[in-house]
Structure formats: C-alpha cells, structure tokens
Amino acid sequence: MRRCCMGRRGLLLNDEQKEAVLTRDVPLLILAGPGTGKTETIAHRIAALIGEGEDPEKILAITFTNKASQAMRDRVLSLTGKRLSWIRTIHGTCAQLLRSHIHKLGYNTAFNIASMEQSNKILKDCIREIGLNEALLDIRELAGTIARIKSKAKPEEQLASESHPFPEIFNAYQEKMRSQGCIDFNDLIYLCLKLLKEDPNTLAEARDQWRHIIIDEFQDSDPAQYQLISHLGRERGIAVVGDDDQSIYSFRSSTPEVIALFVADFSPKIITLKKSYRLPRILLEAASSLIRNNLKRFEKELVCAQEAEGHLEVRGFGSETEEGDFVAQEVLALQAQGVPSDEIAVLGRRHAPLAIVEASLKKMNIPCRKMGERSFYELREVRDMMALITAVALPENSPALERIFKLTPGITARAIDLLEDIAEQNEVSLYRAAELAIEHQYLQGEASKSLQEALTRLDQLRPRMEQLCISDLMRAAAKEFDYLSHLQKISRGPSDYEKRLGHLKDLAQMADQFELSSGPSLTNFINEMAISAIQGGTPKEKGGIRLITLHGAKGLEFRVVFLIGAFQGNIPHVKGNLEEERRLMFVGVTRAKERLYITHARYIQNEVRQRSYFVDEMGRMLSPKSQV
Numbered sequence: 031m032r033r034c035c036m037g038r039r040g041l042l043l044n045d046e047q048k049e050a051v052l053t054r055d056v057p058l059l060i061l062a063g064p065g066t067g068k069t070e071t072i073a074h075r076i077a078a079l080i081g082e083g084e085d086p087e088k089i090l091a092i093t094f095t096n097k098a099s100q101a102m103r104d105r106v107l108s109l110t111g112k113r114l115s116w117i118r119t120i121h122g123t124c125a126q127l128l129r130s131h132i133h134k135l136g137y138n139t140a141f142n143i144a145s146m147e148q149s150n151k152i153l154k155d156c157i158r159e160i161g162l163n164e165a166l167l168d169i170r171e172l173a174g175t176i177a178r179i180k181s182k183a184k185p186e187e188q189l190a191s192e193s194h195p196f197p198e199i200f201n202a203y204q205e206k207m208r209s210q211g212c213i214d215f216n217d218l219i220y221l222c223l224k225l226l227k228e229d230p231n232t233l234a235e236a237r238d239q240w241r242h243i244i245i246d247e248f249q250d251s252d253p254a255q256y257q258l259i260s261h262l263g264r265e266r267g268i269a270v271v272g273d274d275d276q277s278i279y280s281f282r283s284s285t286p287e288v289i290a291l292f293v294a295d296f297s298p299k300i301i302t303l304k305k306s307y308r309l310p311r312i313l314l315e316a317a318s319s320l321i322r323n324n325l326k327r328f329e330k331e332l333v334c335a336q337e338a339e340g341h342l343e344v345r346g347f348g349s350e351t352e353e354g355d356f357v358a359q360e361v362l363a364l365q366a367q368g369v370p371s372d373e374i375a376v377l378g379r380r381h382a383p384l385a386i387v388e389a390s391l392k393k394m395n396i397p398c399r400k401m402g403e404r405s406f407y408e409l410r411e412v413r414d415m416m417a418l419i420t421a422v423a424l425p426e427n428s429p430a431l432e433r434i435f436k437l438t439p440g441i442t443a444r445a446i447d448l449l450e451d452i453a454e455q456n457e458v459s460l461y462r463a464a465e466l467a468i469e470h471q472y473l474q475g476e477a478s479k480s481l482q483e484a485l486t487r488l489d490q491l492r493p494r495m496e497q498l499c500i501s502d503l504m505r506a507a508a509k510e511f512d513y514l515s516h517l518q519k520i521s522r523g524p525s526d527y528e529k530r531l532g533h534l535k536d537l538a539q540m541a542d543q544f545e546l547s548s549g550p551s552l553t554n555f556i557n558e559m560a561i562s563a564i565q566g567g568t569p570k571e572k573g574g575i576r577l578i579t580l581h582g583a584k585g586l587e588f589r590v591v592f593l594i595g596a597f598q599g600n601i602p603h604v605k606g607n608l609e610e611e612r613r614l615m616f617v618g619v620t621r622a623k624e625r626l627y628i629t630h631a632r633y634i635q636n637e638v639r640q641r642s643y644f645v646d647e648m649g650r651m652l653s654p655k656s657q658v
C-alpha cells in the first residue's frame with residue numbers, strides 16, 4: 031500500500047487523492063479542478079491496481095489526446111516499471127476495437143483513417159454523383175453536420191430529422207467511404223458505438239477485455255463518447271475524472287452535462303480533489319472568483335497548496351500593436367530575469383491577434399512559434415513514411431498503397447487510374463486490383479514490371495515486421511524503396527533535404543518512444559498517428575515563446591502566461607454561450623504557475639472596445655497595475 035501513496039520524487043498523496051486511488055467496487059467520479067493532481071491520481075490508481083495483482087492488460091485508461099496518453103503512460107511506467115498497452119485515446123481504443131470487428135459492418139479491417147482532405151474529397155464526389163450542384167453547397171458546413179450527427183447519442187434519430195437532401199448525402203458519403211476502404215475520424219466512435227449497440231458479441235468481448243476503466247478529462251466527452259464509455263463501463267470498475275469548469279469544446283459537441291449524466295446513470299461515489307498544487311494564491315482566488323459566476327456547475331472550493339502569492343497584472347492599450355509590443359518588452363525583461371523561453375506562453379482566442387504579437391516578438395528578435403499550425407503529420411516525407419509502413423502492415427489499405435505506387439518510378443498516373451478502375455469495378459482493394467492487373471497482364475512494359483517490383487518489396491518487408499522495431503522497419507522500408515534518393519529529388523537543395531531527413535528522424539524517435547511506453551504494436555502506432563494527424567499539434571516541441579489559442583492551451587502549464595485580447599465581444603465572444611466563454615477564460619487563467627498578464631486593446635479596427643467584464647469578475651485580487 032505504501033508504494034501507491036508515495037510516487038515519483040517522493041510525492042505524498044493528500045487524503046482525497048488517496049481515497050480516489052484506493053476506492054474499489056463502486057463507480058467513481060473524481061472532480062478535479064486545475065492543478066489538483068488528476069494525472070498523478072490516475073497514474074497512482076493504475077499503479078495501485080497493478081500492485082494489488084491486477085493484470086495490466088485488464089486496465090483501460092482513456093484520454094482525449096495522444097499527448098495526454100503519452101504523459102500518462104510515462105507516469106505509469108515511472109511508477110510501476112510497466113508498459114501499459116491500454117492507456118489510449120478514446121479514438122485509438124475504438125480504432126483497435128474496429129480492426130477486430132468492423133468486418134461485421136461490411137468494412138475492410140485494413141481501413142484507412144481518412145484525413146479531412148481525403149474525406150472532403152469523397153464528400154464532393156458524392157455530391158456530384160447524386161446530381162447536386164457543388165457550388166451551391168458549403169462543403170465545410172456539410173462535413174460539420176455529418177460530424178455533429180455522429181457525435182450524438184442517437185444519430186439515426188438525428189439523421190431522420192434532417193431535411194432533404196442531407197440524409198441522401200450522408201448515406202452516399204458513408205457508402206463511398208466504406209467502398210474505398212476509408213472511415214473518418216468521427217466514424218471511429220460512431221461505428222464502434224454502432225457495433226457495441228447492435229452486436230452483443232462485440233459488446234461481450236469488449237467488456238471481457240477490461241475489468242477497470244478510467245477516463246481522464248471526462249468533461250471533454252460528447253454524447254456518443256459518453257454512450258460508448260457507459261457501454262464499456264457497466265458492471266466494471268469505472269472511474270471518471272473531470273472538471274466541468276474546463277469543458278470548452280462545445281463546437282465539437284462536448285458538454286459538461288456528461289458529468290451530471292454519469293451521476294444519474296451510475297450513482298457514483300464522488301470525490302473532489304480540492305488542493306491545487308499549481309496555482310499560487312492570487313491566481314487561484316481570481317480564477318475561483320471568476321468561475322463562481324457560472325450557475326450550472328459542481329462546486330469545488332479549491333484550496334491553495336502553494337506558499338507563493340503569484341502575480342496578476344491587467345493592462346489596457348490603445349491598439350493591438352501596442353499590446354503586442356508590451357508583450358515583447360515584458361518577455362525581454364522576464365528573460366533577463368532568467369525565465370526560460372519555453373516557460374512563457376501567449377494565449378489568444380484566435381490566430382490573427384496572436385500573429386500581431388508574433389510580429390512584435392520577431393521585431394525584437396525573440397524566437398517564438400505558433401502551436402498547431404502546419405502539422406508535422408502533414409509533411410510530405412512523414413506521410414510517405416507512414417504510407418510505407420502502413421502498406422507493409424495493412425496491404426489492403428488502398429490510400430497507403432496508392433501513395434507508394436505514386437512514389438515508385440515507372441508506375442505512371444495512367445497505370446494508377448487503371449488500377450483504381452479495376453478496384454472499383456471488382457469491388458476489391460487496390461492491392462487485389464494490382465494482383466489482378468499482373469495476373470491478367472492489364473499493364474504492359476515498364477509499368478507492369480515496376481508494379482510487380484513494388485508488391486515484391488512490400489511482401490519482402492512484411493515478415494520483418496515481427497523482427498524489427500517500428501523505427502528499424504522504417505529504415506528497412508526506406509532502403510528497400512530507395513526513399514532517400516526520392517527525398518533528394520523532391521528537396522529544394524541540401525538544407526531542405528537535411529530538414530526533411532530531420533523530420534524522418536523525429537518520426538523514428540516518436541515510434542521508439544511509443545514502443546517504449548506502450549509495447550510493440552505497429553497497427554496501434556499507425557492508428558495513433560492517423561488520429562494525431564487529424565487532431566493536429568506539433569509532437570516535437572522546440573524552444574521559443576509559445577503562441578497558442580485558448581482552446582489549444584487546455585492541459586498545458588507555464589510559469590508565465592500572457593492572456594491577450596481580453597475585451598468584450600472577444601471573450602466573452604458575441605456568439606458564444608456565456609458560461610462556456612467563462613470556462614474558456616478560466617482555462618486560460620489557470621495555465622499560469624507564477625505570473626499572469628491579462629491584456630486588451632481599446633481600439634480595434636476603428637471601434638472602441640471595452641475590457642472584458644470577466645476581468646471585473648475576478649474581483650479584488652487585481653494588483654495596482656490593473657487600474658489602467
């Protein structure tokens with residue numbers, strides 16, 4: 031027992047944390063405000079279960095981002111010395127379940143998790159095939175509605191309530207995705223839930239697989255995810271951990287109401303983690319005073335565990351440029367005092383105002399980077415390498431194979447078109463179509479020879495999957511396909527080549543880290559990478575001041591935070607739900623460990639803007655500098 035209550039760095043759990051770690055045999059709701067040690071508590075709960083003799087394979091810990099699951103895996107590894115394969119994102123868990131069961135819905139188990147770009151292209155094709163005028167339809171809005179329907183608890187009812195021609199488009203899209211061996215990001219939950227609801231065997235198998243289910247950031251679940259979690263968690267040890275005050279993703283259909291639903295459905299024991307270790311007194315009081323204005327919430331009464339007072343400063347400026355220049359000057363001063371750059375973040379509601387601060391920082395030669403911009407996963411070389419290992423592991427994954435064919439000298443665009451036609455006409459994968467083309471000599475000369483060679487190389491790599499770690503498989507595939515020569519050809523000079531090579535090394539390192547913490551599984555790695563590519567974010571964080579949107583900042587912490595654009599109409603936003611807007615501000619405020627600056631400009635695009643009244647709601651704790 032001692033082991034589970036004394037973790038890394040000799041950290042002693044407080045009484046509520048201990049209770050959350052040790053409670054068994056009842057559903058559990060752990061309400062945890064910012065910095066109250068929820069990651070630490072979950073990791074200790076897992077360690078305690080393992081300490082009691084539980085099989086690690088029987089523990090499923092669900093997070094909502096890959097970053098969070100990687101952090102949790104690392105924490106558990108450091109506490110137990112064990113690599114847990116089931117500390118996963120909710121989408122990753124579903125992807126793995128679907129690989130075993132999706133054939134029951136008529137899909138290929140080698141399905142490709144389509145990128146937004148791929149699924150939007152398929153959506154456009156469907157619209158054209160139905161005979162609708164693409165120009166009159168908003169593809170983004172349609173894709174958004176498709177996603178929203180899939181995130182509902184009862185998507186069929188929702189679909190039936192939509193007016194013509196939406197249901198036709200939805201059905202055509204689902205069918206075309208299926209016939210092309212693809213599913214989209216929301217299908218991971220939607221199809222998994224469909225299987226759990228409609229197929230008792232899948233449900234029984236999934237329930238059998240785990241005895242303990244722990245969900246982190248539970249407030250981020252949408253209704254479909256909640257259904258899924260509650261299907262899996264019935265009659266199991268289920269513990270959900272969340273903070274309704276940090277529910278900020280209603281645009282993705284998440285709702286803080288899932289916590290009340292869980293209480294109604296499971297009658298859980300409720301434990302509130304009250305002690306906040308991250309926030310100094312002034313910031314904790316300001317944040318609490320702000321969030322208290324929300325009426326629909328679970329009260330948490332946070333207590334400060336820190337001795338430090340902290341620092342909160344509110345500053346008003348004439349223009350956004352002046353606001354940006356202030357941030358840059360203050361950053362220089364902080365750096366001179368020894369605050370490292372990567373401990374400073376600028377948070378803004380949208381990318382555009384962050385770009386103004388970026389310009390000010392650059393003017394003063396301060397390195398900075400915007401997070402979540404061009405995704406690492408979208409880089410050409412990263413996509414090529416992922417396609418190579420995907421085509422090795424999942425030969426029937428047609429989009430991956432198509433990419434490999436495009437990389438292979440000798441296989442022309444016309445040859446690929448022909449293979450696609452064969453696949454469509456025969457309702458088979460591209461791989462099978464390639465086999466048919468070779469067998470019946472549909473292709474001649476160089477194209478036929480190159481196609482045969484590409485398939486042979488993949489076949490030769492396949493048995494090596496079992497012997498090699500993922501990064502070595504990447505190296506072997508690069509060699510087999512002479513990928514580095516290809517990289518040289520597509521690079522704009524030696525420095526570009528080196529940069530691209532660096533990205534491939536980063537990718538290999540990510541694969542090593544993945545295997546180190548969660549064990550060897552190539553398909554899991556492929557699933558998780560496809561999910562990360564859709565969720566976005568930069569995996570490898572390099573130095574510099576970070577510029578992040580408020581929505582992207584949840585779960586992060588910095589010594590110093592600048593929360594910019596705190597004016598009426600921006601936060602709270604004119605179109606936003608007031609309580610969610612307040613939660614967004616709360617998330618921003620609670621990212622700072624030491625100093626928080628809240629700034630706003632008075633004139634924006636020739637209009638006078640008032641300071642956000644959320645600042646007034648933070649109350650009397652503001653320091654003298656706030657009276658600007």
Ligand SMILES: Nc1ncnc2c1ncn2[C@@H]1O[C@H](COP(=O)(O)OP(=O)(O)OP(=O)(O)O)[C@@H](O)[C@H]1O
Binds near residue numbers: 047063068071587
């Ligand atoms: N019992 C404890 N004693 C001392 N420090 C603790 C204790 N529990 C947690 N901490 C520390 O508090 C900090 C916040 O913990 P953790 O990251 O687990 O919080 P969190 O609730 O997940 O935060 P967030 O609100 O960002 O999700 C960490 O530095 C952690 O080590």
